[in-house]
Amino acid sequence: MRFLLSCWRTNSKFRVGIIILAVLIFIALIGPIIYTPLLKGNSPARPGSFARWMPPSLEHPMGTEGLGRDLLADYLAGLGTSLTIGFISGALATFLGITVGFFTGYKGGWVDAILTAIANMWMVIPAYPVLVALAMVMPTINIYTMSIVLALFSWPYSARTIHAQIVGMKQLSYVEMAKVSGQGDMAIIFTEIFPNLIPYLFMGFAFSTVGAMVSEVGLEAIGLGPANIVTLGLMINYANQWTAYSRGLYHLLLIPVGLLVLIFMSITLINRGMEEHVNPRLQTKTEK
Amino acid sequence: MFKRHPLLKYYLKKIVTYIVTIWGAFTIAFFLFRLMPSNPIDAWVKSLERQYSVKIDRGSELVDYYKEQFGLNGTLWEQYVRYLYNTFVKFDLGPSFINFPTPVQELLLARLPWTLALMGISILIAWVLGLLIGAAAAWFRTSPVSGWLTNISIVLSQIPPYLIAIFLVLFLGYTLKLFPTRGAWDAQYPVGLNWNFIQSVLWHSILPASAIIITSLAGWILSTRSLIVTILGEDYLMYAEAKGLSPWEIMTRYALRNALLPQTMGLALTMGFMMSGQLLIEMLFVYPGLGELMSRGIQVFDYNTMMGIIILSIFSVMTASLIVELTLPVIDPRIRKEIMS
Numbered sequence: 001m002r003f004l005l006s007c008w009r010t011n012s013k014f015r016v017g018i019i020i021l022a023v024l025i026f027i028a029l030i031g032p033i034i035y036t037p038l039l040k041g042n043s044p045a046r047p048g049s050f051a052r053w054m055p056p057s058l059e060h061p062m063g064t065e066g067l068g069r070d071l072l073a074d075y076l077a078g079l080g081t082s083l084t085i086g087f088i089s090g091a092l093a094t095f096l097g098i099t100v101g102f103f104t105g106y107k108g109g110w111v112d113a114i115l116t117a118i119a120n121m122w123m124v125i126p127a128y129p130v131l132v133a134l135a136m137v138m139p140t141i142n143i144y145t146m147s148i149v150l151a152l153f154s155w156p157y158s159a160r161t162i163h164a165q166i167v168g169m170k171q172l173s174y175v176e177m178a179k180v181s182g183q184g185d186m187a188i189i190f191t192e193i194f195p196n197l198i199p200y201l202f203m204g205f206a207f208s209t210v211g212a213m214v215s216e217v218g219l220e221a222i223g224l225g226p227a228n229i230v231t232l233g234l235m236i237n238y239a240n241q242w243t244a245y246s247r248g249l250y251h252l253l254l255i256p257v258g259l260l261v262l263i264f265m266s267i268t269l270i271n272r273g274m275e276e277h278v279n280p281r282l283q284t285k286t287e288k
Numbered sequence: 289m290f291k292r293h294p295l296l297k298y299y300l301k302k303i304v305t306y307i308v309t310i311w312g313a314f315t316i317a318f319f320l321f322r323l324m325p326s327n328p329i330d331a332w333v334k335s336l337e338r339q340y341s342v343k344i345d346r347g348s349e350l351v352d353y354y355k356e357q358f359g360l361n362g363t364l365w366e367q368y369v370r371y372l373y374n375t376f377v378k379f380d381l382g383p384s385f386i387n388f389p390t391p392v393q394e395l396l397l398a399r400l401p402w403t404l405a406l407m408g409i410s411i412l413i414a415w416v417l418g419l420l421i422g423a424a425a426a427w428f429r430t431s432p433v434s435g436w437l438t439n440i441s442i443v444l445s446q447i448p449p450y451l452i453a454i455f456l457v458l459f460l461g462y463t464l465k466l467f468p469t470r471g472a473w474d475a476q477y478p479v480g481l482n483w484n485f486i487q488s489v490l491w492h493s494i495l496p497a498s499a500i501i502i503t504s505l506a507g508w509i510l511s512t513r514s515l516i517v518t519i520l521g522e523d524y525l526m527y528a529e530a531k532g533l534s535p536w537e538i539m540t541r542y543a544l545r546n547a548l549l550p551q552t553m554g555l556a557l558t559m560g561f562m563m564s565g566q567l568l569i570e571m572l573f574v575y576p577g578l579g580e581l582m583s584r585g586i587q588v589f590d591y592n593t594m595m596g597i598i599i600l601s602i603f604s605v606m607t608a609s610l611i612v613e614l615t616l617p618v619i620d621p622r623i624r625k626e627i628m629s
Binding site: 120125126214264265268 | 305308309310312313316317321442443445446447448450451454455458563568571582583586589594598601602605606
């Protein structure tokens with residue numbers, strides 16, 4: 001917490017990122033309050049709730065789309081699910097990565113060699129084909145299963161970062177001191193090493209969240225994802241299917257892509273801000 | 289023997305890791321697909337049943353014959369051993385389902401040049417430009433232009449290429465109608481080494497290539513900049529400056545030279561990942577490369593084709609990183625020293 005506060009105070013990129021992300025999360029949170037009265041008891045994903053291609057009106061502030069769903073509700077619900085998938089999957093991947101990275105980095109030896117080998121094997125398998133195949137055999141996948149599957153493919157990256165940090169930290173003199181003074185492994189991990197890793201944990205979390213969202217949107221936008229959850233990626237896919245370009249309905253495409261770009265941008269700015277805070281040389285305004 | 293030749297030990301270790309990792313990744317991918325509750329024959333039988341509303345006997349000779357053709361007979365273990373043997377000893381990836389009975393390796397070979405050319409050239413262009421722009425951004429790091437360039441790169445580097453591609457298709461392809469948005473060449477020209485065909489191929493590659501170049505360029509600018517900024521802070525550069533070397537000499541002989549090594553390694557790894565990294569771009573542009581092949585294979589759950597692409601990707605990533613690891617001690621004396629000690 002103290003780390004995040006000091007980032008906030010010193011780094012403008014971090015501040016801008018946090019503000020954009022907070023606004024997006026706020027919109028996603030109050031989304032249901034806005035769209036529930038509009039939908040008259042239908043779920044946002046249900047096709048054919050209303051007439052198709054209705055122009056914007058008081059009842060449907062952004063009109064309806066080609067499947068007769070309220071557009072505003074689509075975007076609000078999509079923003080919510082996309083963020084949820086990203087955060088759950090990012091948290092899971094970071095948790096798995098920390099556990100494996102910590103364990104292997106601290107213990108070393110055979111366990112390290114075997115787990116690192118397995119992580120390397122996972123990493124070289126291209127995730128897209130497997131994800132697409134999974135989405136096909138599980139036609140009614142929900143956002144939690146989807147997050148877990150995405151996390152399964154991104155944990156090796158955070159494991160590797162944490163592993164490298166721990167191996168470096170293990171040799172620092174204060175860790176050696178703690179060992180000599182007879183502290184147990186757990187005590188050393190939690191009192192000596194963990195506090196210094198916190199920046200890297202946050203960075204790993206931000207990185208995995210973006211990664212999960214990029215994969216999810218990629219699958220959905222090309223039309224290979226499950227169609228029963230409204231996400232921003234699915235909205236991009238629909239915009240393509242409805243030939244938004246040739247009909248001049250640019251907003252169908254610009255809104256979901258714009259929202260995604262804002263999400264990616266804010267998380268990247270946050271991440272970069274933390275990185276610059278840890279390593280001030282990277283800053284754009286370095287004086288000689 | 290290893291005590292006296294630590295370098296030999298290093299090389300052996302890397303080669304053994306290379307073989308074991310390829311085998312392990314192959315095994316994980318194989319079981320991931322086989323354990324999914326579907327297979328190409330069952331999926332096909334099911335779609336036939338739906339289409340003609342007939343009931344097909346799952347145990348019939350015809351079904352068995354095709355299962356044998358695709359290597360789906362016997363226990364899972366037998367299938368695994370047979371597939372492993374066929375892949376690594378006979379270099380036979382089995383017949384494809386989408387284009388039966390063409391073997392998968394033939395399909396891959398037909399698609400490979402398209403992917404290699406599009407991705408390879410785009411990655412290379414982005415790398416060279418990124419190195420130059422990144423170096424300039426590091427040198428003028430106090431100027432506002434460099435600051436803005438870095439900020440824009442930070443934002444661009446995390447936006448997935450397919451989103452950029454969608455924008456390019458929208459504005460340059462559909463609205464302004466400047467560039468074609470589908471396929472790799474114009475069907476009116478015969479395929480071959482004639483000027484019209486080559487021109488059409490280049491013309492068609494502009495949009496997909498720029499989508500890749502824009503995003504990866506941002507990444508290279510950032511990494512080059514941070515490498516060179518770090519080097520510029522070193523004492524020996526202060527000395528070089530005090531000695532009276534011109535900024536150009538300092539840049540090319542000290543800073544850029546030091547940054548070149550990690551960046552070349554990064555380029556090799558990126559090239560390794562190119563088989564699987566930009567599959568979506570190919571799908572979006574219906575480009576006749578591996579990505580488009582995969583999207584067709586996956587729709588009918590074509591194991592052999594999907595595994596073929598995955599194996600090719602695993603192989604290229606691992607080979608690229610093996611080359612990096614084997615050449616590192618040859619070109620970098622610091623690493624050689626570390627291994628020797």
